[in-house]
Amino acid sequence: MTKGAAQKKMGRRAGAPAREDILEAACQRFSEVGYESTTIRAVATQAGVDPALVMHYFTNKEGLFNAVVSTLHVLPEELAHVRNLRDLLVMYFGLWEDPHMGPRLRAVVRSGVGSDRATGLLREFITGEILTALERSPFAGVIENVSRAQTRGGDVPGSGAPGGESADGAAQGLPERLPFLGSMLLGVAISRYIVGVPAVAQPSLEELADTLLPGVEALFKS
Structure with a gap:
């Protein structure tokens, strides 16, 4: 212009x-x-x-960046409805492909990678909102079911029926393992949507979820 x-x-x-x-x-x-x-x-x-x-x-610029980050409030809102691991994967990567949310996610992540200050603001959002929402959502019951199934030697219900109806019985160690889940998903998103690694960028959402599901389940096995 x-x-x-x-x-x-x-x-x-x-x-x-x-x-x-x-x-x-x-x-x-x-x-x-x-x-x-x-x-x-x-x-x-x-x-x-x-x-x-x-x-x-x-x-100022920090306030502007904070406002952009705050537009990602839909993430904890969507996470509150997650009831199995496969749905989590489809929902998460679907947001990256959404025409409204995708550009915001890319802007925040690209800025966070290149600036200490932006990294700190992004870290506060992830730990303060996203991980907290996961701990309080029915997702905690899903993880409990994964651990129980592994203990019994049965099938892990990653893509099956919903887990517990509440987060009252959150799986032991869930807060410690969630950051590893977040790191895994963020790394895949960067490879797929920012770097454009062909093997990661080309599969459909459904194919991507199916490929990642065993690794995500493994994080929460006892």
Whole structure:
């Protein structure tokens, strides 16, 4: 966009509520150049608003990045409904392919990899919201069933019927093992959606879930 075009666009949008436009522009900038190289002025230009409006809504770049991260609130909401391991995989990678959520996830992860400050903010979100949501969801009952089945020598119900109806009987060691699950899924997502490793990027969602399921189950076997 030329400087003149940007100025005209800013003029048309003067005084208009532009918070969502700013967030969309920030997602694109964070995804393309990372946290450190993103500036308030560049985001404002891309959104077609005055930099002062960005500061009004978000105070500074850290506040802007926090706002982008907070748009991922759908993750803990979706995790609250997970009842088996295979559904977890399909849901998680499906969000990466969602036209609305995918760009936000890529922006946050790319920024987190390249900046200590962004990494800290991302870590707080993962540990404070996503892992906590998993511990409190019916997913904990699923893990308990996996451990029990392994102890009995039976089939692991990774893609079968739902697990326990509540998280009251969370499997022993679940909080310690969940970060390893998160690291595994994040690594696969980076390989598939950011780096584009062919063997990881080409399978369908269903094929990807089937391939990863045994490894995910193994994390929670007694």
